[in-house]
Amino acid sequence: MTVTDHGAPTTTRSLTGVRPEVPADRLVDDMVPPPHFSTARFSTYRANPDHPSQARALGRLEEIAGQVAGATRRGPLSFLRRKPTVPAVYLDGGFGVGKTHLLTSLAHAVTAELGDGAVVYGTFVEYTNLVGALGFLPTVEALAERRLVCIDEFELDDAGDTTLMSRLLRELADRGVALAATSNTLPDALGEGRFAAEDFLREIQALAARFEVLRVDGDDYRHRDTVTDAEPLPDAEAVAGADGREGATVDAFDDLVAHLATVHPSRYGALLDGISLVALTGVRPVTRQDEALRLVVLVDRLYDRDVPVLLGGSGEHGLFTPEMLAGGYRKKYYRALSRLGALAETGRRLLN
Secondary structure, three states: OOEOOOOOEOOOOOHHHOOOOOOHHHHHHOOOOOHHHOOOOHHHOOOOOOOHHHHHHHHHHHHHHHHHHHOOOOOOOHHHOOOOOOOEEEEEOOOOOOHHHHHHHHHHHHHHHHOOOOEEEEEHHHHHHHHHHHOHHHHHHHHOOOOEEEEEEEOOOOHHHHHHHHHHHHHHHHOOOEEEEEEOOOOOOOOOOHHHHHHHHHHOOOOHHHOEEEEOOOOOHHHHHOOOOOOOOOHHHHHHHHOOOOOEEEEEHHHHHHHHOOOOHHHHHHHOOOOOEEEEEOOOOEOOHHHHHHHHHHHHHHHHOOOOEEEOOOOOOOOEOHHHHHOOOHHHHHHHHHHHHHHHHHHHHHOO
8 A cells, every 4th residue: 555745545545535526406405404413302311300401401402393294284375464473492501412403303203204305404514605606696595495404503703694594584484484502502602502601692683583592501511421531643544544444535634724724614524525534644633714614514514414433643732722712613623522532532532
């Protein structure tokens, strides 16, 4: 096996060799609950008795699922005379408290009653990327055909994107589409929960009266069940771990970072089609914000698809600079580190 100067074998499948071409209709059709939560249901959610808000949120979402599934389908012009009675709910809490499990359970419950195509599900970033790829009005028209729109990890750290999403949600609510969103609040943020909910309602003030806030307290389950600060691997070990595994890829970190700049983030999911393991050599801290934000999107897509990673170089240690972790996008970066650590630990287990 020939090895390049970066430590990646020249004969191994590579992400940098993939340039996904995704039809516009697939961009919407692919917005479904991620495979990581394919089995998530209300019945599998284990509410922690130490945090009663979890059981309350579970019960309320079960009610909302029935309300959405039982709603009468409206005609194409009914939004002109309809009152804002469709459900709109916001799950507020820190990382790893089960918000996404609850949100995907809601999506699965409505889909089970109404069939495929009734629900569209994506992260905040996926929706903003969708608008960037399709345009605003085509996005509204495509999403307005659905009965429920779920937005995971609603972000308040970019004024332009938040305004865009507020306008999009207003258009959808006016057309009778039910809405459900989760927060991406830092678990150790001062006033976490109350301030996050207030920020959300303030930023979407045109819709605030329609949204019901459900608090979800708890601890980050990823810190209990997995190691999220995995030690990096020697580059050669990361390469060897991917060698011979069907669907595995090996890339030099710098090459992948450069490649991501050439692929629209809405297509990062398609970039991972058929990928079972991602090995990266020469992982190092990133200092440019645009590169860091692209990595965040990639990590989210890896996590959605349960794709383990093998991290060479410095691994996740210091991946994002202290300035980034203290800046306006810190919520994105902390979430990415939590998820990347879990995926890296899964990857290490494959080597044993």
